[in-house]
Amino acid sequence: MLSATCMQAPTTITTTGETKAAADACVASAGIVGGSGYTGALLAELLLKHPSVKLGAISSETLAGEQVQRHLPRLRTGLLFCSQTDLTGVDVAFLCTPHGDTAPIARKLLDDGVKVVDLSADFRLDAATYAEWYGEHPHPELLPGVYGLTELHREEVAQADLVANPGCYPTAALLALAPLKQIGLVDVIIDAKSGVSGAGKTPKPATHFCSVDSDLVAYGVASHRHFPEIAAGLAAVTDTPGYGSMPSAPGTAPAGGGAPSLTFIPHLVPLQRGISETIYVKPGTWPLPSQGDLLALYEEFYAGETFVEVCDAPPQLKDVVGTNYCRIFPYADARAGRIVVISVIDNLMKGASGQAVQNMNVMLGLPEHEGLV
Amino acid sequence: MLSATCMQAPTTITTTGETKAAADACVASAGIVGGSGYTGALLAELLLKHPSVKLGAISSETLAGEQVQRHLPRLRTGLLFCSQTDLTGVDVAFLCTPHGDTAPIARKLLDDGVKVVDLSADFRLDAATYAEWYGEHPHPELLPGVYGLTELHREEVAQADLVANPGCYPTAALLALAPLKQIGLVDVIIDAKSGVSGAGKTPKPATHFCSVDSDLVAYGVASHRHFPEIAAGLAAVTDTPGYGSMPSAPGTAPAGGGAPSLTFIPHLVPLQRGISETIYVKPGTWPLPSQGDLLALYEEFYAGETFVEVCDAPPQLKDVVGTNYCRIFPYADARAGRIVVISVIDNLMKGASGQAVQNMNVMLGLPEHEGLV
Amino acid sequence: MLSATCMQAPTTITTTGETKAAADACVASAGIVGGSGYTGALLAELLLKHPSVKLGAISSETLAGEQVQRHLPRLRTGLLFCSQTDLTGVDVAFLCTPHGDTAPIARKLLDDGVKVVDLSADFRLDAATYAEWYGEHPHPELLPGVYGLTELHREEVAQADLVANPGCYPTAALLALAPLKQIGLVDVIIDAKSGVSGAGKTPKPATHFCSVDSDLVAYGVASHRHFPEIAAGLAAVTDTPGYGSMPSAPGTAPAGGGAPSLTFIPHLVPLQRGISETIYVKPGTWPLPSQGDLLALYEEFYAGETFVEVCDAPPQLKDVVGTNYCRIFPYADARAGRIVVISVIDNLMKGASGQAVQNMNVMLGLPEHEGLV
């Protein structure tokens, strides 16, 4: 659907420019490959307001040559969509193209000396796991990319030329679980609720307003593609060799001393943006910490972090939607002998474009929060 | 907010009456105590269409003497709200009053020979548990009422004068878990998502449109009042003496060979009606059944039931909203060694007013589905 | 998206059947052509509960041979989708196929002696107007069909073999305007707000949840296809020869003493079902009636009607959604010297499938409200 077009000259571009200290203050130029979807459009919105980085180019194969503002009216810019092959002169590129398509684009940009933040799934898994879930990887020599869950991998991101921006579900899950490494994780159940933007912009029966409104449904129960990414992240958190095979007894860790057993059930809920995960954990040590000790453990783990906030009650989605924050509430369920962790993010921000900018900031040596608060 | 009033004489009342085979066909007259809330209004809507029972009276202390249709415009009836003390001559009464207020009303109606279906929490728990969660019970001599989860207690309901209509969350949970008795339940986690009507009609900050829309939040994490009701139901399902004390080791059953350990986390989601529960169960026997065997177990358990439908994929809320059906999908999660059961109902229908009518039908010897399909 | 399938034998079919006085009580068999969209599915739901008519067949070319319940899980029936050519033996057929496709199907069914209620636009306009908005009509010999706005054309409907079921916007508009014939209409502005189901089930960018939720937009401003239907209906109401040419002066009736000048602006609002129209009328006589006289005019006009309710305050959409009622509030705006009429319906019920059943009842000599209250 073509949007209404503003008839006036885009006076606001200059205006927006003025909010940056000065044009020369921009230390880098960024490009977006695949700018017509949700994550690309949001990246453009963030970059247009970024004080130190300018939006140099935004590509779309289907819209090349057309005014960006005609299709994305919130972007008050005079830019035209370009082709991905015209993305020259940028210092850093964000890839918002589908998995499989992305790896060759990344290969070329890296060869041209462009730093890459990839928002697809192409560099998040090792070659074997990728093959199992997506098919043969076209550029295994680039695997594994640095996994850009910024708070957990900040130093590697700072050194990286290629960062695999995490998926939305894994971001919320792994930030919620990382502090528990100290007391061990035996068994993990992630009950996730996601807004519809996570399903992408392409119209489908499942994303029709009349399908989603006043409804709620679990999906991908047996095989959501974020499962292996969460499992791999959990293995990293627990220093275990990786997600194991079927457990030999109910509720125990898989044979072979591997990572925790894991169930991941996502649900589609009638809202546009946001992910809320309620995570049920059987800890590896006993007795269960008190609620006070558990909170203290989380506070200490995330002390000094701008974008992770530890809360003393269940957070609301609306407190993070439109922001790059993750809010986490850990709860010691003494009655049942387990830990429950509730974690909320905006799937398009901390779960995609916001974290991508956060990673770019780290890669460029800029303050991590620039353009995000 | 007073609703728009229809100016014409309510010609439609007669009309509705005509859809009943004949007025004389009505075998009983029903009354509703507390008719201005969601469950009372829906009961009235169901009874106005019921082929064998007529709506004799609907009370509201605050609205007594006013036209029902002025406040509940979907009810095309000439009835006036009465006072609860005017509820004479009815054969069966539905109590939609708050817990605590309800027990004395029930006492009086029973003394007058009126059968009672109570939608409050006043008769769902034993006296000790009631006292722990609500305070001293005013009429312990009436405890325990017959627990009206119709499919599980049909024969007791048929004999009862006082039926405790189950809560919405327990209804969805216990129907989902009952078939697992055969393979045992060691540990149960219920992640529930509910529409806003479950919070009642009284305006509160938490039910303001701007609080709920585009948001999602967990609540009652430590102490939702449906916890003891679910725990008691689970004890009944598992033939254990009741919900026990804190477990002595993580993820195990509580000491004393009691009922399964239980965690129950409800979430408020932006929709009006419907409850979806995703339930994670550690079974008591091993190995895990295959997916086919698990489905067969459920199908057999609910064979012949009108209102419980076993599904081969996650059900959508919208397939049950506005109906008295419960749809259940059991899933054998071989990777993690547990069973996941997804259960959906309309919280106001099978979770309240619909099941109340179903119980009334059973109590009166009518076909169980009358007025509900 | 394939829905979850109930695994049990559809015991509920019999059950539903039992709510009909008896199978023999059915006086007719009805078929639905094009049963996979919103209007077809709702027709099936209504017919399955209809006390005197049975659902004989439901066709879908793409789903022929598949279980209806697998695709429309709310329909608890054992029927399979058939091909439209298999629709033999039905007494009356509802056509839910796209305009243009529909006329030949109607031709054939009529030739076979089947009564037809057409929900497409194929028989609502005269041949010349049809050609202007849709192209050449394939069966002009069938034009004009009887226009099935039941309350205004009841007697013609009773005699008809082919009824053109009105569009949703025209239904709400013409019921609101018809009583004003007595005082004349010079100028009419219809500001309409519609839920998303009116746009059909096919996924489109404009019906994506993330497009519709939290948004509102006017569309079809210059040329919505319901414009000529409303204009034609308005000409009928005012006994004028038809919608005229451009007016010769601002705000006056078009030259030639024709029908009222007309502006129709529909808006898409974030809800599934329902149309609300606020209509601004410059009356043909003066002075303006008092509010009391205006209300009395409407009450008298619709006295004895089951499905039109005249209200003394703006009606809420939710009071008609899920029903076949139209609620109308007329308001004498003395300050500005005009009449404002607010009219609400469920676009899928009174605006489509409900009114189609109402017309069928009239065509078959059944009580008009059967299966609808």
Add this chain to the structure above:
Amino acid sequence: MLSATCMQAPTTITTTGETKAAADACVASAGIVGGSGYTGALLAELLLKHPSVKLGAISSETLAGEQVQRHLPRLRTGLLFCSQTDLTGVDVAFLCTPHGDTAPIARKLLDDGVKVVDLSADFRLDAATYAEWYGEHPHPELLPGVYGLTELHREEVAQADLVANPGCYPTAALLALAPLKQIGLVDVIIDAKSGVSGAGKTPKPATHFCSVDSDLVAYGVASHRHFPEIAAGLAAVTDTPGYGSMPSAPGTAPAGGGAPSLTFIPHLVPLQRGISETIYVKPGTWPLPSQGDLLALYEEFYAGETFVEVCDAPPQLKDVVGTNYCRIFPYADARAGRIVVISVIDNLMKGASGQAVQNMNVMLGLPEHEGLV
């Protein structure tokens, strides 16, 4: 409902501070009186990000002494709510208190040399009109305040100590109508659709999620309090002495050569933020301009404006929600001989807090768009 509280020290405050060029760069300190409602909270959010103005104080009589972030978790600030009497040392104050309460507060602040932007209705009307709609004005010596529809009254705002920030409906309406002054306005109908935040944060039956969701209703049909404000603005736009008495003939201007006749019908729609108005105008000159000429008229009128965008198709609400922009689409409806103008804003931004900051910028001699793009 108390929100979840972040347990960590608010590291983000400093962070936010850093995004301002430097603390010394702040040229002024602003205070908010009545900070717990929607407009006050949004003002605080805008001021925390404003590059040249710092948020000095935020008052709430009920919350005085409590942490702002505990009640408004999106505001990552260490500020406590103060009492309104503690608002010393600020250079400019925003009043978000109820009408009637506000005038005395403004009186005192002005006496203390504080510039005031009032978001209530206390200074928008002349004394006589105020008395008619609200009762006697407590400080008529302050009337009339400068009417802060920035684009139309920029120069007076620049000189003012007291600015009456316009209501949300009048802002959208008057920006849409002002360019038509050149061709005259005889008759104006405003059909407005508003999100629920316009009704305020206090829970009421009409703002309960279950009342609003899936519903739509007209309200205030005869006497919405924004009517006199729109009428007064329309009189100013048309250089007429003010809104007149009842017209002497249908659809004509009121007797006495006064302002255009006016009908204003607001509707509540199920979304949180945003107002869309479709306005039907009978122009004062003839013939009707062509669509091209009409667009050109609007473009010229708003040339150089940052926050008003003229569009060539109906704008979507979502293109302005969360921004201070107003988007306007004028349409020459040649068929009916009138002009239709569609105007959309975010009621809390351009309709309240955003325009308040815009006015503050003008009053302080700052770039008008600072803190708003």
